[in-house]
Amino acid sequence: GFQDIFLAMAISIVLVFLVVSGSLGSLRDSLVILLSLPLASIGAFVGLAITGRSLGLPAMMGLLLLIGLVVTNAIVLIAFVQQLRDDNFSVREALVEGGLVRLRPILMTAFTTGLALLPLAAFVGNEGGGIIGEDLATVVIGGLASSTFLTLLIVPIAYEFMHSTLPKVFRKK
Numbered sequence: 001g002f003q004d005i006f007l008a009m010a011i012s013i014v015l016v017f018l019v020v021s022g023s024l025g026s027l028r029d030s031l032v033i034l035l036s037l038p039l040a041s042i043g044a045f046v047g048l049a050i051t052g053r054s055l056g057l058p059a060m061m062g063l064l065l066l067i068g069l070v071v072t073n074a075i076v077l078i079a080f081v082q083q084l085r086d087d088n089f090s091v092r093e094a095l096v097e098g099g100l101v102r103l104r105p106i107l108m109t110a111f112t113t114g115l116a117l118l119p120l121a122a123f124v125g126n127e128g129g130g131i132i133g134e135d136l137a138t139v140v141i142g143g144l145a146s147s148t149f150l151t152l153l154i155v156p157i158a159y160e161f162m163h164s165t166l167p168k169v170f171r172k173k
Helices: 002-024 027-034 036-051 057-086 091-122 130-171
Strands: none
Touching: 002 027, 002 057, 027 036, 027 057, 027 130, 036 057, 036 130, 057 091, 057 130, 091 130
């Protein structure tokens, strides 16, 4: 039931955090990347509201699926920003350049994933995924849409805050 899905979500978030932290070597960047998760829930719930679908187990399974999907956009962006920082770009320069260079791959990945799920979300009964597939696909499409656009906006702001603003605040003490 719902308890199992919530437990699976919690475990998934911890696993994603551990993998991202190990891969990027930065707890700070891992936290910035995890910020993309709540951004997905916005679109997921808007998608359910627009289509008149409810938050049942299939929709919750879609939210679980989103945990792995939405961090990808933030990882693609932040990993490239890290490379640019290693090449002596300032935080702001790395974010601007990283956003420009990674914009197209991020949009293409999200768009093609959402497009692939559209038939499952749109068709009823034997022609599509039925009630289970519809709710799951609606959540994933909505979550991908909101997280993609908000990740491109919010994640760079959070990254700059964590790497520029926050260190200055602690240095002044």
